[in-house]
Amino acid sequence: MSFDAAYQSQKLKSVGTRPLRPDGVDKVTGRARYGADFNMPGQLVARVLRSPHAHARIVRMDTGAAEALKGVKAVVTAADLPDLTNGDAELFAVLDNCMARTKALYDGHAVAAVAAIDERTAKQALKLIEVEYEILPHVVDVDAAMVADAPILNDELFTGGVDPKPDTPSNVANRAEFGHGDVDAGFAEADFIVERSYKTEQTHQGYIEPHACVASCNPDGTAELWVCTQGHFVFRQNCADLLGLEVSKLRVTSSEIGGGFGGKTHVWAEPVALALSRKAGRPVKLVMSRDEVFRASGPTSATSIDVKIGAKADGKITAAMATLRYSSGPYPGMWAELGAMTSFACYDLENVKTVGFEVIVNRPKVAAYRAPSAPMAAFAVESAIDELAQKLGVNAVELRIKNAAREGTKSSYGPVYGPIGIGPTLEAAQSHPHMSAPLGKNQGRGMACGFWFNFGGQTCSDLNVNADGTVALAVGTVDVGGSRASLSLIAAEELGIDYKDVKAVVADTATLGYNDMTDGSRGTFSSSMATISAARNAIAIMRARAALTWDIPVEDVYWEDGHAKAAGTKYGNLSPLSVRDIAAESGNTGGPIAGHSELVADGAGVSFATHICDVEVDPETGATSIIRYTVIQDAGKAVHPSYVEGQYQGGAAQGIGWALNEEYIYGADGRLQNSGFLDYRIPVCSDLPMIDTQILEIPNPNHPYGVRGVGETSIVPPLAATANAVSNAVGVRMSHIPMSPPRILAALNAERD
Amino acid sequence: MVDVTLWGGLVPLADDQKTLSIEADTIRELLRKLQERYPALSGPIKNEVAVVIDGVIYRNDWSQRIPEGAEVFLMRRLAGG
Incomplete structure (x- = not known):
């Protein structure tokens, strides 16, 4: 990549402000075309x-x-x-x-x-x-599909990743293992061990469109x-x-x-x-x-996960193990593998082993859902960590801080971490007023961490300087969360012009070079890099045009605050030329002015978040209300803070729905029983409090402004944070998501019996 | 010389070796030499591989230089939402 993406500390004027979104009027007036x-x-x-x-x-x-x-x-x-x-x-x-x-x-x-x-x-x-x-014969349950006499969906599917290669077909498409150290030795060292099995039900991304x-x-x-x-x-x-x-x-x-979230x-x-x-x-x-x-279309996996964690009496984790079984619909996927990679990624562990099994079942083909596979793994692991804290008699945040991954930690999925942000999110949670706020009757507090990879990818953009000095920016990543506003801010920042003078559009496939999808939290991360590059290319042309206008060498023209300026004292009588000035003369200085960029935006960097959740559970009905919720996440640099907050809040809201209500319910005939929003209950505004957010800004070294992807990680902790809160409220460990009222009542009744 | 660690799914395609030593200055050179040594890796390398250098994941930028003594992993390309 010829573009230098290294972070440069600088004072920013447009980036970090909160202007109105360019697609806002169309959307609130019904003119936007879906x-x-x-x-x-x-x-x-x-x-x-x-x-x-x-x-x-x-x-x-x-x-x-x-x-x-x-x-x-x-x-x-x-x-x-x-x-x-x-x-x-x-x-x-x-x-x-x-x-x-x-x-x-x-x-x-x-x-x-x-x-x-x-x-x-x-x-x-x-x-x-x-x-x-x-x-x-059919099978829809992930565990039932793995047993020896389960109905086989595909006679030509033999489990991969095992030795020797099986000679009979199976619904288990693949086994993948990650980890390092010696978990048996680690558990032998432990003073305390927690071990539990968890289940999460299948949910849909729930896009409204x-x-x-x-x-x-x-x-x-x-x-x-x-x-x-x-x-x-x-x-x-x-x-x-x-x-x-x-x-x-x-x-x-x-x-x-109108929403995608991977689907x-x-x-x-x-x-x-x-x-x-x-x-x-x-x-x-x-x-x-x-x-x-x-x-x-596109639900996420149902899962069945076993977790075992051992620790010394001082709270140092000595070993951690998880076996993760993920359904992938009727075709093989890599969903359990992602769960196995992410499950213990928040922690610094000497001995860790995770094994993922991809299981095919008679359900719809699974698609990515916002940090795919990580929320379920985090639910199981973060529940076990909470249980371990209770067993050890230590504070749940302190236990996590003591064992948190840091720069130099060998991650549970293999590589050694560079500078990472889990520690700061945990420390921010520890000192957040939410953490010490009093709780009422039937209320409980939970917290949890989450990890996601993030990635960049192939990206292309065109920046055209119009004759009146305004700018048309064409990008190829679909705007799912306000990226046209963010990318307009980026273009304005680079060119030194007003945000209102930039109009960003998503170009079609015939008018722009190839772009990867808006997934992996890459939209703003990648397209901002291409926009910066395109803007700098346009500036190079505008400097040349100014040099022509002034009849001086281009080397003597520099760009500052949205103007071409002549360097040194010898051109002291030349007034700076604005974008508008240069654009007005473009017809006679070489024609249209544009900057293009085609690049690979690698180096997105991994992402961490910590969430805090307060709930109140009605012991008579088992119904749970979210009383207070806080999201703390590193954005690297929040280009448009309102949309970063929106991503944090949206991920939390979806995760809360997953934790409390959402689930695919199948009849004995293998037919889906609740294929509508009346029977498949996603949270609505009246179900949730205002979700509080805290944006940390630890610059990504691989982006000129330090930007990180923010779209996905916020859905990773909520299942666990909510489950820990409910478990603390009712005094029973909830190990099955969603924690719907009947499931909570059943757990309470079992405890009373 | 770079020590590169393969993800589990690739190990059977590389004579059951989990870690390999390769002389390579860039990701492109690394992947080319891996395929020359183990032709069965060509399929996964074409479509499924991301390369991790000192903890940073590269999915496309095969021109990336590999510093001396760097930690290098071959990981599966990830799905995202």
């Missing part, structure tokens, strides 16, 4: 036929009657999405998930789709498609896709691969996005919409219903 708000002439409506069975062989399908129905323009099945994946198992899983081929693998698995002139006709056509299923797209395939081989996504360049690649299209002929435009990093219905459009020869709109979103 996935379903786009329309094309002659557009058809698509509906998808989904399996009502958890596991069934597709014996026969007859689409003739549906195709014959007046108003139906196309019907597609797996035959219309042939396997072009060339042995790429991961891509094949995406294809098979978009449209079942020989077997339906979960309740809601797509088996056919219709495009018709209106929704009524499309729904009518679905009823005319005859599907003969051979119902097979369902998946939606409009696809248009043209007879000349070109195609367009308007879609709600976290990564339109990746969607372009996936759709092109699955449909055999040339990448350059598929133009993908991302809409505004929109994956194609679910877009290839189906394109296949329908290709067959019908007309544009096709496909919008998932909420029921379809729950049944057939």
